[in-house]
Amino acid sequence: MAATAVLHSEWIKIRSVRSVSGSLAAILLVTMAITVLTAATVGRAEADDAGAEVLFGAFYALNFGQIAAIGFGATAISTEYANGALRVSLAAVPNRTRFFAAKVSLIGAAALGAGLVTSFGAFLVGQSFMGEDAIGLGEPGALRAAFGGGVYLALMALFAAGLTFVSRSAVAVLSVLIPFILIVSFVVGDVAGSAADYLPDRAGQLVLHQYPEGAIGPWAGLAVTAAWAAAALLAGWWALKRRDA
Amino acid sequence: MTSIDVHELTKDYGGTRAVDHLSFQVRPGRVTGFLGPNGAGKSTTMRLLLGLDRPTSGTATIGGQPYAALPEPLRHVGALLDPQAAHGARTARNHLLALAVSNGLGATRVGEVLEETGLGHVGGRRIRTFSLGMRQRLGIAAALLGDPAVVMLDEPSNGLDPEGIVWIRELMRRLAREGRSVLVSSHLMNETSSFADHLIVLGKGRLLADLPMRTFLESRSRLRARVRTTEPARLSELLGREGYRAVPGEDGSWTVEDVKAEEIGAMAAREGIPIVELMDENTTLEQAYLDLTAAATEFASAGRQEG
Numbered sequence: 001m002a003a004t005a006v007l008h009s010e011w012i013k014i015r016s017v018r019s020v021s022g023s024l025a026a027i028l029l030v031t032m033a034i035t036v037l038t039a040a041t042v043g044r045a046e047a048d049d050a051g052a053e054v055l056f057g058a059f060y061a062l063n064f065g066q067i068a069a070i071g072f073g074a075t076a077i078s079t080e081y082a083n084g085a086l087r088v089s090l091a092a093v094p095n096r097t098r099f100f101a102a103k104v105s106l107i108g109a110a111a112l113g114a115g116l117v118t119s120f121g122a123f124l125v126g127q128s129f130m131g132e133d134a135i136g137l138g139e140p141g142a143l144r145a146a147f148g149g150g151v152y153l154a155l156m157a158l159f160a161a162g163l164t165f166v167s168r169s170a171v172a173v174l175s176v177l178i179p180f181i182l183i184v185s186f187v188v189g190d191v192a193g194s195a196a197d198y199l200p201d202r203a204g205q206l207v208l209h210q211y212p213e214g215a216i217g218p219w220a221g222l223a224v225t226a227a228w229a230a231a232a233l234l235a236g237w238w239a240l241k242r243r244d245a
Numbered sequence: 246m247t248s249i250d251v252h253e254l255t256k257d258y259g260g261t262r263a264v265d266h267l268s269f270q271v272r273p274g275r276v277t278g279f280l281g282p283n284g285a286g287k288s289t290t291m292r293l294l295l296g297l298d299r300p301t302s303g304t305a306t307i308g309g310q311p312y313a314a315l316p317e318p319l320r321h322v323g324a325l326l327d328p329q330a331a332h333g334a335r336t337a338r339n340h341l342l343a344l345a346v347s348n349g350l351g352a353t354r355v356g357e358v359l360e361e362t363g364l365g366h367v368g369g370r371r372i373r374t375f376s377l378g379m380r381q382r383l384g385i386a387a388a389l390l391g392d393p394a395v396v397m398l399d400e401p402s403n404g405l406d407p408e409g410i411v412w413i414r415e416l417m418r419r420l421a422r423e424g425r426s427v428l429v430s431s432h433l434m435n436e437t438s439s440f441a442d443h444l445i446v447l448g449k450g451r452l453l454a455d456l457p458m459r460t461f462l463e464s465r466s467r468l469r470a471r472v473r474t475t476e477p478a479r480l481s482e483l484l485g486r487e488g489y490r491a492v493p494g495e496d497g498s499w500t501v502e503d504v505k506a507e508e509i510g511a512m513a514a515r516e517g518i519p520i521v522e523l524m525d526e527n528t529t530l531e532q533a534y535l536d537l538t539a540a541a542t543e544f545a546s547a548g549r550q551e552g
Contacts, residue, residue, distance in 0.1 A: 002349070009347035016339035017332055084330040087297050088387065091324055092347045094296050094313035244298035 006093055006102040014106065017079055023072035027114045027153060028121065031065030035122045039129035054135055055142060055210040058123050059149050062208070063181075065118050066201070069111055069153040070177050071170075073160035076107050077236075078170030086245050100165075100237050107161050108154055115153030120146045141210040141218075148207030148222055155222070159200055159229040165236025197221065200228035247273045247308055247321075247394035247426050249294060254303035256289055256450075263289040265450035266303070271428045273394070276421045278441030278458070279430035282538050286450035287430040288326070291397055295324055307395055319348040323388030324397040328380040328404065333373030337364055337383050340372060345390050358386040363412070377404030385413070395426045402436060414440045434534035438462070448538045465533035470506040472513075473498040473522035480518050487512060498522060 015021050038060055046057055080086045093099045123146045127134040137143050163173045181201050188196050196202050197214040206212040206221030216224065249271035256264040264286040271277045279287050292298040294305045296312040307315065307322055315321050331340045341355040359368045362382040367375070375383065381404050388396060398417070402410045417440050421427045431437045437444070444461050446454040454461070472491075474480045477499065484491045484501060491499045501509060506525045513520050 005349055006347050009343045012339060012343040012346060013335075016336065016343065017334045019334065079332050079334075082332060084327045085332055087292070087295070087326055088330045088344065090297055091295050091322075091326075092319055092344045094315070094318055244292070 003098065003102065006098055007106060009092070010102045010106045013079070014076055014110065017075075020072065020075045020079060023068050023075055024110055024114055026068035027065050027072065027111070028118045030068050031061045031118045031122050032125060034061035034064045035126045036129070039126040043126065043129050044131060044133055053210060054133070055139065055145055056208050058126050058135070058142075059119065059145060059208045061122050061126070062119065062149050062153065062205075065115075065122075066153055066156050066181065067178060069115065069157040070160040070181075071174065072111060072114075073107055073157035074164045074170035074173045074177075077103065077161050077164035078168070078173075081164075081168040090245050096240050097237070100240055104158065104161060104233060108158050111157035112150060112154035115157075116147070116150030118153060119149030122149075139210075144218060145208045145210070148204075148218060151222060152204040152207060152225060155204060155225045155229045156201070159225070159232050162229060162232025162234070162236040166232070166239045198224055200225050203228075247424075249395060249397075249426055249428060250304075250306045250309070251290065251294070252304045252306075254290065254293060254305050255301045256286075256293060256298060257301045263450050264293065264300075267447070267450065267452055268303075269445050269452060269455050271395075271426050271445075272443075273426045274421055274424050275442035276417050276427045276429060276440050277443045277445060278437035279428055279445050279447070280434065280437055280534065281430075281432065281447035281453075283432055285432075285447040285538070287432075287447055288399055289450075290447075291324065291326065291399055291428075291430065294397065295322070295326075317348040317391070319344065319350070319391035319393065321391070321393055322395045322397065323391060323393040324399075325381075325384040325388045325401055326399050328377060328384045331372045331380065331383060331387075334371060336369050336371055337375070337386075338368040340383065341387055341390065344387055348391055350390055354390060358389045361389060362386040378406055378409050381405055382409070385416070393425070395428075396420055397428045399430045400432070401429060402431070410436075434531045438530055446534070446537060453537055461533075462530070465530060468503050468505055469526045470501050470504050470509055471498050471522070471524050471526045472501060472506075472509050472520060474513070475519050475521060479516070480513065483512060483516055483518065484509075500526070 080089055090096065090099065123137070123142065127136070135142060137146065160173055160177060163177070164170055167173055185199050185201050197206065197216055203216070203221040204225030206214065206216065207218040209218065212218050212221065252268050254264050254267045255262070267286070267290060281287050289298065293300050294307065294312060312318060312322065337359065338355060341358065342352060345351065345355050359365045362385050364379065364382055364386060367379065372380065372383065381401065385398070385401060388398065401413050405413060417427050417429055421442065429441065438458060441458050443457050444454060445452070472480070477493070480499065481491055489501050489504055491501045493499050506523050510520065510523055
C-alpha cells in the first residue's frame, strides 16, 4: 500500500465533507472579512495612537482565523469518530501509524497553505486601507510576522487535531480550546508575567510582534506552540495505536 | 489460502469476557452462518478478525495472516460491520472512492459496485438522505470493492425490504459459488437457514456448534409425539414392545420419539388403551436454536463437532 494512495484517500475525505472543507476555507474568509472591517473603520485611528503596535495590529484578525483553524483540525479528525467510521477507515488502512501520519500531514499542509495565504493576505489587504500610515513587508519584522502567522495557524490546527484523536470529539475540543483562547489566555495573558508566554496561543503569537517583550523571542515562541502541537499529536497517535477501534 | 482461522480467541472488555477461547474455521466455497443471540460475541469476533480490536489472547487470521499484515487488505477481505458508519455529509460515491483509492482501486470500480448493489442512480446523493436499507447496500458495496476472496457481513439483512433480502441471499450464494469464503452473522435462525451451507453457533462468547446446515436440520427435525393416558403402565409396555422410547413428563404425559401421533393412536386403539390426549410435537428450527443458545447461557458449556 503506497503512502501516496493513503494521502489521496484522506484528501478525498477532507474535501467531501462540507463542514471540514468549510472550516479550511473559513480560515481565509473570516480573517479577511475581519481585516477589511477593522482596517476600514478603526484602522487609521488605532494607528495614530502613540502606544499602538502597528505590526501586531495588522494581524488582529488572525485571532478569529485561528478559531477556524482549530475547527478545521478538530472536525477533520472527529468525522472518523462518528458512528464507527474509524472502523471502516482502519479496515481499509490497518497500519494505524500510516493512517495517522497521512491524516496529520494533510491537515498540516492544508492548514499551512491556507494559513500563509491568510496571514500575508490579511497584512497586505489591511495595510491597503491605512493610507500614509501603511507599512510594507519591508518593515522590520513584517516578513517574519506574516510568515510566522501562517505557521501559527497550521500549528493550532494540528494542536486541535491531536487533542481530537485523544478525546474523539470535536465538540469537546472546541468547547475547551475556544473559551481558553478567547477568555482565559486573553485575560491571564495580560496579567501574568512570563509563565503566560508559554501558553500555546500566547507563545505562538509572539512572532506577530515587531519587538516581542517577554521571556522568549518570536521564533522560540513559535517553537513553544509547535511543542504543544507535537505533544497533542503524540498523545493522539498513542491513543489511536492503543485503543480498540 | 482464503479461509478464516480463529484459534483459542479470547477478548475481555473490562471484566466482561466477550469472546471465550473460540476456535473455528471458515472455508471457501460456502456460506457460513454465524449465529448467536445479541451479545454472543459475533461482532466482536469480526472486529478481532479485522484487527480493529486487540485480542486478549489467541489468534484470528485470514489465509494464515493477521489482517493488518495484508497488503491492500480490501483486495483480500471485504467486510460490512455497521451500515451507519459512513459519514452522512459525504456522497455515496465519495465514501467509496476514499476507501477504493487507499487500496489502489479506481473510480471505475466504485461505479461497478454502485451498480451491482442497486445504488447506481443515487451515487451522487449524500448518505444522510439514505434509508437504512440503502446504507446497508452501500456497506455491501464497500465490502465488494476489492473483489475480495473473503467476505464478512454482520447482520446484512437488517433494514432491507423483502426484495432486498432476496437480493442479499442470492448475492451471498453467488459469492460462495465463485469460491469465496463468506461469513454472515445473524441472530435469526430461520433467516440463516435460507442461505447458509454451514453453521457456527455462539453463546456467551463460546462455540456451541460448528456443523453443516444439513446436519443441523436433520438432527433437529426429529418426529416426536406427546400422549396422555389413564393407563400409563399398559401404554409404556406397548410402546416398549413396538420399539419406541417413551419418556414420562412432569404433567403425567409421555413424550415419544421418532413416531407420529396417528401411529400411537392406531396402536392404542388396537390394544384398547384409553387415550385422553395425543399430539405431534415437532421442534421448529428456531426452537432448536433457542434451546441450544439458552442452554449456553445457563451452563456455559462448549461443544464442537467437525463439519
